[in-house]
Amino acid sequence: MIPHSVPRVLRMGPARLTAGLDHTRRLDLPAHRTLHGDQVPRTLDDIIALVEEVDMRGRGGAAFPFARKLRAVADAARGGECVVLVNGAEGEPASSKDAMLLVRNPHLVLDGAVLAAEALNAREVVLATVEGEVAKSSIEAAVAERRAANVAGAAESRINIRVVGLQEKFISGEGGALVRAVNGLEAVPPGRKRRASTSGVDGLPTLLSNTETFTQLAVLAELGAEEYARVGTSREPGTTLLSVSGGAANAAVVEVPTGTPLINVLEMCEAEIGDGVLIGGYHGAWLDAETAISAIISREGMKMAGGSLGAGIIVPLGESTCSLGEAARVAAYLAAQSSGQCGPCRLGLPDVARALSALVDGSGSTDSIRRSVRAVERRGACFHPDGTAKFVLSTLDAFESDIALHQEHGSCGRPVRGILPLPEREDEPEYRLEVDWTRCQGHGLCAHLLPEFVSLDDYGFPSFKTVPGWMVKEAGRAVDMCPALALRLAQAH
Structure with missing residues (x-):
């Protein structure tokens, strides 16, 4: 299986994770083995010693020490069953490295995952990626190649490798949401911290890390710690x-x-x-x-x-686009990508996005944005509100001169060119709340439940804004709870 188009790769210094990709679009199993050799199983103690020697960290964003994850899973399993879960569901529109590895170098990813699974005596390797994308097809083809060749003998044949396709969302790569999705549940953060190393896939201790992390493990095992550390810094080799x-x-x-x-x-x-x-x-x-x-x-x-x-x-960012407008596009996207299961996401992030959009047209203020941000920080069910707040506050600090132009003239004079990558918007249905005025008694409960979309006049009677599709469950709740049974929800045309 060779895809028609593949992510572009460049390099400075030695080619390790990208070795061979300047000669071919995708490394199949024979090419991979010619380049990297046969995988040699290692004990858990050997792997932990290797990753500790180079202080290998996770490459998904949090930079958590990989050795601590290995120990935590081994301790939780206590010689029993466990699972290795590869997070290939980036979710982040500006990231393409994991998709590149899955499309162009899938066997190096599998080498690292199987190496960890063998050391932990894991039941299976689960690789989660986006449904319908080339990356999923490529990794499925790689798994089929291995099964046909049976290259690793009995050790690898004992480990089942399963590929799971997920719906692409910004939060789909969050650890808790990923585990829930693999377990057949809705891909949303669980709301309370639950370590995958204790209870993950099928409730078993699970080694969860992203695609590049397992690829780095494969390269480290191939080269050894000394050769691996010949490039990079002394504190962060490789x-x-x-x-x-x-x-x-x-x-x-x-x-x-x-x-x-x-x-x-x-x-x-x-x-x-x-x-x-x-x-x-x-x-x-x-x-x-x-x-x-x-x-x-x-x-x-x-x-x-x-x-x-x-x-x-x-x-x-470049010089041709409005920096503030670009940031507002992203803030609106992040608000729409929340799971909508807690107040800071459901109510706070849309408020932050609207406040930033108001600043773009010159009608808003940085103070109103900071107030909106304070309402979501450290209050969410996951890190999404805090991460969004960090992005927005950084925007205010970085683009002070641009903000001044917008406040004074309503624009900086540059168009918003869409430089910051975002997925193509699908036409999501919108809904409207309608009221039977013969029943409405002005209780105001609907405005309490949906303050972002319902406002009350001086007499306590409601007026409504269009409700986006991702808020339809909450709007339905407001309809069900109306004490006068005066509300109904209809799709907007």
């Missing part, structure tokens, strides 16, 4: 994958050694910095042009610059 897009003329997934100057990556991708560079994706932060020029690609380097490397997302 290479990392970056998804570079936005204002980059040569957008690509780029493999670079840690310690590489950010400006070198931007120049390779022919990227204009413009007003700034977004680091860490839509839960990340903006670096202004001066800071971006001196920033270093590493966890420590990005922290010193005031950002976070996260999942390796780099989005230069």
Whole structure:
């Protein structure tokens, strides 16, 4: 199976995770084994010693020590069954590195996952990715190749490899939401912290990490700690994958050694910095042009610059678009992508998005945005409200001069070109609340339940805004709870 089009790959320094991809669009099993050799099983103690020697961290954004995850799963399983879960459902529109690995180098992903599964004596490897995408087809083909070749003998044959397709949403890659989806439940965060290492897939202890993490494990096992650490920094050895897009003329997934100057990556991708560079994706932060020029690609380097490397997302803004308008597009997207199961997501994030949009047309203020942000911070059922708040507050800090132009003139004079990547919008149904005025007694309960979409006049009677599809459950609840049975919900035309 060779896809017609594949994610573009560039590199600086040695090719490790991207080795061989300059010669072929996808490495099938024979090509993979020629390049990387046969996988050698290792004990859990050996793997833990390897990852601790190079201080390997998860590459999904949180940078959690991988050795601690391995120990936690082993301790919870106590010699019993466990599962390895590969998170290939990025969800983040600005990230493409995991999709690149699944499409172009799927066997390296599987090598790392099977290596961990064998060491943990796991029951199965589950690989979760987006339904209907080329990445899912590619990894399914890779699993079929392995079954046909039976390349790893009895050890690998004992481990079932299962591919699960998920609906693409921003929150689909959140750990709790991912586990729920694999278990056949709605892909929303569970609302309370529940570690996958204790209870994950089918209630079993689960080693959960993202696609690049398992690929790094495979490379580390192949090279050994000493060779692996020949590139990168002493504290963060090895290479990392970056998804570079936005204002980059040569957008690509780029493999670079840690310690590489950010400006070198931007120049390779022919990227204009413009007003700034977004680091860490839509839960990340903006670096202004001066800071971006001196920033270093590493966890420590990005922290010193005031950002976070996260999942390796780099989005230069360029000079041709309205920075504030671009940020408002993303804030509206993030509000619509919430699961809507807690107040900060259901009510607070739409309020934040509207406040930022008002600032774009010059009618809003930074104070109103900060008030809206304070209403959602540290109050959500998951990290989504806090991540969105971080992005919006960073926007206010990074684009002060642009904000001043909007407040004074209603515009900065530049159009919103859609530089920040977002998925194509599907036509979602909208709904409207209708009232039977012969029944309505002005109780005001509907406005209490749906304050974002229902307002009351001086006499306590309601008027309504159009309800988006993602709020239809809450609107239905308001209809059901109307004490006068005066409300009904209809699809808007």
